[in-house]
Amino acid sequence: AQSVSQHNHHVILSEAASLELGCNYSYGGTVNLFWYVQYPGQHLQLLLKYFSGDPLVKGIKGFEAEFIKSKFSFNLRKPSVQWSDTAEYFCAVRGGGSQGNLIFGKGTKLSVKP
């Protein structure tokens, strides 16, 4: 069965610090990978997604993620965080070619201190 692991439950950073949130998945076949963000009081929004091609994916708000197939990882990065990045971040996987459901990780709460 597919599963997603996010190793950091809560990350606290100061503004301008660099961010890397880990995400590992277990699935042997082709996968589609996603990072969603949930700002306080708001709904889940897509940050970025990987389907195929360049394993370095750029998303909105300066976020990027790198798909490393050999490590089954899709870590999220941002070189310099802002206070407004305070949110919960969810990694998700979907079996390639499927119209189906997303499997989510438990989420990582990011708190950025001004």
Added chain:
Amino acid sequence: EPEVTQTPSHQVTQMGQEVILRCVPISNHLYFYWYRQILGQKVEFLVSFYNNEISEKSEIFDDQFSVERPDGSNFTLKIRSTKLEDSAMYFCASKEERSYNEQFFGPGTRLTVL
């Protein structure tokens, strides 16, 4: 920008009562989903719906749950006899036909079962 809406934002009910959670997906979307998130846990897939029938469901989606698209706009999740463990945030999502599109999430309904 079109968005998925959900009502109510918070529902409180007594154990054993029936609840109906409502969602209005984005108008040209054809795939619909329900997910839930129990407090402190990961977002879990419940069911997907396409062409007026369930296309996938998880083991969580037992006989107490049902979904319906009663008209051209609403997509509902019914829990027939709520249990304490049904307390969670319930998210609706919708997606366009093509597989490479993301799922757009609604703001969620917080269900509290007393």
